[in-house]
Amino acid sequence: MTTLTIVGTGMGMATLTKEGEAAINKSDLIMGGGRMIAPYETSHRTLNCFRAEDILQAINETKATSPVLIVSGDVGFYSAARQVTEQLSDLLEIVLVPGISSLTYFAARLKKPLHDVYTISCHGREKNLIDAVRRQPQVFALTGQNxxxxxxxxxxxxxGELKVIVGSDLGLATEKIETMSVRELKDRECPSLTVLWIENEDYCDRVRFGIPDQEFVRGDIPMTKAPVRAQVLAALSPWPTAVCYDVGCGTGSVTVELALACYEGKVYAIDDVAEAINLTEQNILNFQLGNVVTVSGTAPQALENLPAPDLCFIGGSKGNLSAIIDAVLAKNSNCHFVITAIKLDSCTRAMETLESRGLDLALTQTWSARGSGPRARMLVADNPIFIISGKYQGERSRE
Structure with missing residues (x-):
């Protein structure tokens, strides 16, 4: 079996390791992107290719016995080496030669340790930089002309006022490292090879259930009150990477708490009332969330183009409860539902609908009274609420 050596070249030839240099020198075919292979075009046979299928074809056509794929930075840090290894490991013997990553290089230039920094790549992928910055004291971000x-x-x-250290063209003759505010960066043009080190002394990584009602922007749209919200979130039991629906999002109070809990996931807030969408978007900004998508429309039609959810909260169905549940189950038969209802007949209808789809039920009625006035000695009652939870307990797989 032919051995393909994947070499991380660090920040360029000046930072190439001895092991990487030796692998390149004995290679009879060097592959990689145009910028990567350019230094070797006069001394080696080179090919501008980096996709797995092209690499395999090149090796077969040239009958190379010691091919090398060179990648920038380190083979284990947001590198093309991962995909190539996954796709070709059954066909080729893969050897990985580590290099100096942009993170290691930049941290050394800044004289900063690595153990407290959170890393994220916003280069050619959808990533939630906003929540990373909100939750972390230091964030290192790879970018790509964005x-x-x-x-x-x-x-x-x-x-906007946070400090960001901007590193461009690291390891090259045109290397530049500048410190500025995020607001100043907004108006700068940066090269494609740019990394960011963002510092946030006031970071907050709390996951909050039952946030006080007064912290939300309110309007004339109904809101799930804090005591009920806390029990809804407990029933949903969200995790960081979960994909969630909030159907009938209202002011977005449940949306916000789901987004805080699912900070590496996604929350879709659905409502057909314009004011509800507007209030939800205001609360998203106020709580500094980057993982929420508002969807204006009536469910189930509004769910059609959304990804499959892990969790679905239904706070308002506009009489379409059965159709909403069926639409969600068609996307993911393992989805966990939580539904709130004020009226007995609505509670009964929700339970019957979930049970008829083969889901196991849990029912809670919650009623709360909260202290009011300067010394909180007058209790003000909230309406009693039914909380219905439905989840299939078998082995059905997510579709």
């Missing part, structure tokens, strides 16, 4: 866009998103979420 620094101004990323900075604009952070400014909109209230992070």
């Amino acid at each position: 620094t101004a866009e990323l900075a604009a998103q952070l400014v909109l979420s209230g992070f």
Whole structure:
């Protein structure tokens, strides 16, 4: 079996390791992107290719016995080496030669340790930089010609005055390292090879259930009150990477708490009332969330183009409860539902609908009275609420 050596070249030839240099020198075919193979074009046979299928074809056609794929940085840090290894490991013997990553290089230039920094790649992938910055004291971000866009998103979420250290063309003759505010970065043009080190002394990584009602922007739209909200979130039992629906999102109070809990996932807030969508979006900004998508429309039609959910909260169905549940189950038969109802007949209908689809039920009625006035000695009662939970307990797989 032919051995393919994947070499991480670090920040360029000056930072190439001895092991990487030896592998390249004895290679009879060097592959990689145009910028990567350019230094070797006069001394070796080179091919501009980096996709797995092209690499395999090149090896077969040239009958190379010691091919090398060179990648920038380190083979284990957001590298093309991962995909190539996964796709070709059954066909080729893969050897990985580590290099100096952009993170290691940049941290050394800044004289900063690595153990407290959170890493994220916003280069060619959808990633939630806003929540990373909100939750972490230091964030290292790879970018790709989108620094101004990323900075604009952070400014909109209230992070405009944070300090960001911008590293461009690291390891090259044109290397530049600058310190500025996120707001200043918004108006800068940066090269494609740019990394960011963002610092947030006031970071907050709390996951909060039952946030006080007064912390939300309110309007004339009904809101799930704090005591009920806390029990809804407990019933849903969200985890960091979960995909969630909030159907009938209202002011977005449940949306916010789901988004805080599912900070590496996604929350889709659905409502057909314009004011509800507007209030939800205001609360998203106020709580500095980057993982929420608002969807204006009536469920189940509004769910059609959304990804399959892990969790679905239904706070308002507009009489379409059965159709909503069926639409969600068609996307993921393991989805966990939580439904709130005020009226007995609505509670009964929700339970019958879930049970008829083969889901196991749990029912709670919650009623609370909260202290009011300067010394909180007058109790003010909230309406009693039914909380219905439905989840299939078998082995059905997510579709």
